[in-house]
Amino acid sequence: MKVAILSLLIFFNTFSVYEERFVDGNGVTYSLHHLHVGDYKKGYIELLGQLTECGQINFSKFCLFRYGLNPQHIVLVIENCDQGKIIATGTVLIEPKLIHSGRLVGHIEDIVTDESVRGHGFGKNIVLKLAQYAKVAGCYKVILDCKAENVPFYEKCGFTVKGSEMEIRF
Numbered sequence: 001m002k003v004a005i006l007s008l009l010i011f012f013n014t015f016s017v018y019e020e021r022f023v024d025g026n027g028v029t030y031s032l033h034h035l036h037v038g039d040y041k042k043g044y045i046e047l048l049g050q051l052t053e054c055g056q057i058n059f060s061k062f063c064l065f066r067y068g069l070n071p072q073h074i075v076l077v078i079e080n081c082d083q084g085k086i087i088a089t090g091t092v093l094i095e096p097k098l099i100h101s102g103r104l105v106g107h108i109e110d111i112v113t114d115e116s117v118r119g120h121g122f123g124k125n126i127v128l129k130l131a132q133y134a135k136v137a138g139c140y141k142v143i144l145d146c147k148a149e150n151v152p153f154y155e156k157c158g159f160t161v162k163g164s165e166m167e168i169r170f
């Protein structure tokens with residue numbers, strides 16, 4: 001019974017996700033979609049590894065993460081369908097607030113494009129989609145933290161510098 005339920009979950013998570021396809025000038029087909037379990041074998045963790053250290057993420061851990069996502073935690077990816085490889089990703093988290101009349105704020109996280117295809121607009125495509133998602137969800141703003149070297153990229157995506165980034169690292 002448990003196996004049947006898990007199989008159904010995998011089926012629906014693998015096949016019934018949002019997807020948008022597009023083709024570049026060289027005829028290569030890309031798929032922009034919500035992260036699904038099939039992306040594990042298409043280099044998703046390796047891609048994240050270009051952003052920061054990921055540690056050991058096996059398939060079970062990946063599935064737990066994927067099935068744990070809620071509608072306020074959106075992970076988008078772009079896949080090069082010809083290569084079966086995930087080449088860009090980004091996340092938006094929707095935070096309910098009590099201030100501003102209980103409205104929502106979007107937080108963009110973990111934007112990365114595979115180093116072999118940087119400068120081709122994939123990062124911007126993901127960021128604009130995530131920002132649009134936040135807008136449609138009812139957020140009054142979308143914010144992010146980044147290194148100084150990435151400020152020009154986010155400015156190209158329509159962001160403006162506001163305040164300073166701070167942290168306590170545990």
Ligand SMILES: CC(C)(COP(=O)(O)OP(=O)(O)OC[C@H]1O[C@@H](n2cnc3c(N)ncnc32)[C@H](O)[C@@H]1OP(=O)(O)O)[C@@H](O)C(=O)NCCC(=O)NCCS
Nearest residue numbers: 051111112113118119120121122123124146149152153156
């Ligand atoms: C930052 C990053 C995501 C950009 O992705 P990308 O797919 O190469 O970016 P795009 O091709 O969509 O660039 C969009 C625009 O920003 C510009 N741009 C991209 N990176 C830039 C940079 N570092 N400095 C200045 N401009 C930059 C591009 O030239 C392009 O300009 P255009 O619209 O006038 O043509 C990518 O370099 C990356 O993955 N870096 C390593 C991980 C990282 O630092 N992520 C950000 C975490 S906050």
